[in-house]
Amino acid sequence: MGSRWTTLSVNWSGLSVFALVLAGWEAAVRSGMIAFEFLPAPSAILMGVVELVQDGILLQDLLHTLLSIAIGWTIAMIIGVAVGLLLGFSPLARKYGLASIEVLRPIPGIAFAPLGLLLFGFSLQTELVVTVLPTVWPVMVNTMGGIANAQPRLTDVGRTFRLSSYEIVRYLLLPSALPSIVVGARISLGLALVMAIVAEIVGNPEGLGYGIVREQQALHPEYMFAYIAVVGLLGVILNAGVLAITKSLWPWTAPRQSA
Amino acid sequence: MKPFAKLTWLGRTVSQLPSAWGLLPLIVALLLWQILQTGNSPYFPPPSAWWSGLVQIAAGGQLLAACIATLKTIVAGLALAIVAGIGLGVLIGTSPRAARALGPLLEFCRAMPPPAIVPLAILFLGYDERMKLTIVALSAMWPILLNTSSAIQHIHPLLLDVSTSFHLSRFERIRLIIIPSVVPSILLGIRIALPLTIVLTLLVEILTSIQGIGALMIAAQRNFQSGQVYGLLVLVGLFGFIINNAFSIVQAVILRRWPPRSVQA
Numbered sequence: 305m306g307s308r309w310t311t312l313s314v315n316w317s318g319l320s321v322f323a324l325v326l327a328g329w330e331a332a333v334r335s336g337m338i339a340f341e342f343l344p345a346p347s348a349i350l351m352g353v354v355e356l357v358q359d360g361i362l363l364q365d366l367l368h369t370l371l372s373i374a375i376g377w378t379i380a381m382i383i384g385v386a387v388g389l390l391l392g393f394s395p396l397a398r399k400y401g402l403a404s405i406e407v408l409r410p411i412p413g414i415a416f417a418p419l420g421l422l423l424f425g426f427s428l429q430t431e432l433v434v435t436v437l438p439t440v441w442p443v444m445v446n447t448m449g450g451i452a453n454a455q456p457r458l459t460d461v462g463r464t465f466r467l468s469s470y471e472i473v474r475y476l477l478l479p480s481a482l483p484s485i486v487v488g489a490r491i492s493l494g495l496a497l498v499m500a501i502v503a504e505i506v507g508n509p510e511g512l513g514y515g516i517v518r519e520q521q522a523l524h525p526e527y528m529f530a531y532i533a534v535v536g537l538l539g540v541i542l543n544a545g546v547l548a549i550t551k552s553l554w555p556w557t558a559p560r561q562s563a
Numbered sequence: 564m565k566p567f568a569k570l571t572w573l574g575r576t577v578s579q580l581p582s583a584w585g586l587l588p589l590i591v592a593l594l595l596w597q598i599l600q601t602g603n604s605p606y607f608p609p610p611s612a613w614w615s616g617l618v619q620i621a622a623g624g625q626l627l628a629a630c631i632a633t634l635k636t637i638v639a640g641l642a643l644a645i646v647a648g649i650g651l652g653v654l655i656g657t658s659p660r661a662a663r664a665l666g667p668l669l670e671f672c673r674a675m676p677p678p679a680i681v682p683l684a685i686l687f688l689g690y691d692e693r694m695k696l697t698i699v700a701l702s703a704m705w706p707i708l709l710n711t712s713s714a715i716q717h718i719h720p721l722l723l724d725v726s727t728s729f730h731l732s733r734f735e736r737i738r739l740i741i742i743p744s745v746v747p748s749i750l751l752g753i754r755i756a757l758p759l760t761i762v763l764t765l766l767v768e769i770l771t772s773i774q775g776i777g778a779l780m781i782a783a784q785r786n787f788q789s790g791q792v793y794g795l796l797v798l799v800g801l802f803g804f805i806i807n808n809a810f811s812i813v814q815a816v817i818l819r820r821w822p823p824r825s826v827q828a
Contacts, residue, residue, distance in 0.1 A: 317660070318667040325668065342686050403585025410803030411796065412758060414765045414777075418784035418792050423606055498676040502762070505678055506769055506781075513678065520682035528686070532679050539674035 344526040352530035362515070362534065369500055369511040369538070372428065376435030377496040381489060384440045388447025388488075392455070392481070393473075398448075405444070413438030413499050417506050426509055434503035439492040446488025450481030486550050493546055497539060512538070608790045613797060616790030620779060630802075633775040636692075636764045637806070640699025644756060648704045649749060652711025656745075662712065673709065677702030677763055681770060690771050699763050703756035710752030714745040747823040750814050757810055761803055776802070 326346045331337075333345040344352070356362035391397050391405075416437050420430035454477055462472035504513025512535050519527035593610050600609040608616075620626045655662050655669075681698055688694035718741065726736045768777025776799055783791035 315663055315666055317664045321664045322667050322671075399582045399584055400587055401585050402581035403583060404587075404589035405585075406581055407586065407589060407804065408800070410758075410807050411800035412761045412765055412803055414762045414769070415780065415796050415799040417769065418780040419796055421784050422787070422789055422792050498678060498762075501676045502678045502766055505681065506766070516679055516682045520686050525686065528682060532675075532683060535679040536671055536675040539676055540671060543674050 342523075342525040344529055348526045349529040349533060352524075352526035353533065356527060356530055362530075365510070365512050365515045365531075366534065366538070369497075369504065369513065372431050372435060372500045372503070372508075372511065373493075373496045376432050376500065377439060377493055379432070379436050380439035380492055380496065381443055383436075384443025384488065384492070385447050385485065387440075388444040388485075389451060391444070391448040392451025398452070405441075409441050409445075411437075413495075414502055414506075417503065420503075420507055426507060428508060428510075431500065431503035431508040431511075434507055435496055435499045438499055439496045442491040442495065443485070443488040446484045446491075447481065450484030451477055453484075454480040482554060486554060490546050490550065493542060494539075497542055501535060605787065605789055608793060610793075612790035613794035616783070616788060616792075617794035617798065619788075620783075620791060620794075625779065629774060629776050629779050630798075633764055633768065633777070633802070636695050636699060636767075636775065637760050640696050640764065641703055641753070641756065641760050643696060643700035644703035644760070645707055645753060647700065648707025648752065648756075649711050651704075652708040652749075653715065655708070656712035656715030659716075662716070669705075669708070673705045677759060678766055681763075681767060685771065690773060692773075694771075695764070695767050695773065698767055699760050702763050703760045706755040706759070707749065707752035710748045710755075711745060714748030715741065718744045743821045746821040747818060750817060754810065754814065757807065758803070761806065765799070 330345045330347060333343060353362070391401060413434055417430070417434050420433035424430045424433070458476040458480060459472055462476050467475070500511065501513035501516075504511040505517050508514070509518075512531055515531040516528055516535070519525070519531060596607075597609045597611060600607070617626065655665060677698070680701065684694050684698045684701075688697060722740050722744065723736075726740050731739065764775065765777035765780075767773070768775035769781045772778045772781065776795060780792065780795045780799070783795060
């Protein structure tokens with residue numbers, strides 16, 4: 305979805321609409337047409353970003369959020385792929401485990417925030433609890449699905465060619481499950497960003513999420529908007545970055561529709 | 564099982580529920596937890612304490628009210644998101660020019676993690692029901708919008724040619740060609756939006772302590788009522804489980820009327 309909108313040659317009409325919206329916003333605030341007490345003009349927000357960068361605090365918050373996403377996502381990937389492979393390869397594990405997972409999966413990640421706070425207080429651990437638990441599922445389910453769907457057919461093919469079990473797994477099953485695993489990893493990364501922001505808002509007073517709340521409570525709307533803009537930009541960059549990387553590594557895993 | 568047998572991927576997921584034996588590890592873990600507990604751990608209370616925690620809240624009459632408040636926000640927010648998402652999605656999907664012009668703006672809005680707008684909405688709208696609904700609707704709208712517009716853009720040109728050669732009226736064209744082609748995608752968009760609405764509703768309730776399950780959770784944590792914290796966690800899980808499965812049934816019923824098309828551009 306995003307690929308069609310962003311990878312075509314420069315989308316001038318789109319960019320000009322973007323610019324027009326910003327210009328209209330600026331004009332409306334300056335002329336006093338919109339007299340919201342808390343609505344800063346885009347130029348004021350930009351100045352806010354510059355000031356926060358000069359102060360060094362924005363970079364610090366950005367690094368914190370990036371680090372928590374990286375740690376949380378890595379843990380989720382390890383658990384998700386490991387359990388997903390087990391469930392995918394072993395019908396026995398599916399029979400005696402899948403229903404437990406299906407029961408745990410719908411618990412919204414945010415619900416673990418009070419639990420994390422109870423156990424760890426306001427800390428990075430709480431942030432990781434909130435980030436890791438919900439991000440495990442997409443990887444786990446997609447890994448399991450990728451293996452289980454490919455298994456009977458490709459195993460037969462492998463047997464016909466007299467491949468060993470190792471060779472069947474290594475050269476047939478894993479490659480055919482890869483697109484599905486990559487999709488799971490991508491969904492998880494997007495989720496990790498969302499959950500890290502959630503955790504920083506309620507559970508760990510650090511990072512970009514906390515920056516938004518801090519500036520809201522300090523009644524510095526221009527700084528608050530600056531943080532929101534940076535968070536949005538981070539979302540765009542992460543999304544486009546992962547899409548570009550997976551596309552160049554495994555072109556056949558590119559998404560057909562938005563997921 | 565029978566009614567879903569005719570369906571495609573969805574029918575299979577509904578009718579092929581995992582074996583109930585799969586609940587075994589969970590049940591064993593909870594039983595062990597209950598048996599091996601060392602008395603009154605302030606952090607890991609036994610499952611029996613979870614239950615008594617919930618009973619405690621229910622006795623105060625807050626539990627039912629909170630569940631209703633949360634459910635109301637989720638349903639109303641989702642309804643708003645569906646209306647806005649489909650409306651804007653149709654507008655953008657039917658006009659390539661609009662799609663191109665609004666593309667980068669929408670891309671930015673979509674990539675924005677929804678929780679980031681919560682403090683913004685609180686600042687502008689204050690602590691009330693309107694703010695809750697705005698946040699939930701705004702964040703759940705994007706997947707529905709994008710899936711609707713993408714489905715319309717992907718309708719096979721052949722289908723539209725057919726409708727022209729059969730001299731279908733505008734109304735017939737919408738009823739016979741467009742709706743059947745986009746309904747499965749719209750449902751998929753709603754499915755993606757669903758967990759988001761639950762997360763956002765709870766987040767707002769936790770942040771603002773406005774009535775709801777989220778408010779109860781954070782109150783329990785602040786009072787160090789660990790039994791209540793775990794009990795509410797299970798309750799929220801159950802909530803998510805029921806909402807997800809209720810939607811699966813709705814989805815299955817709707818897809819029986821408009822099954823997914825295999826003809827796609």
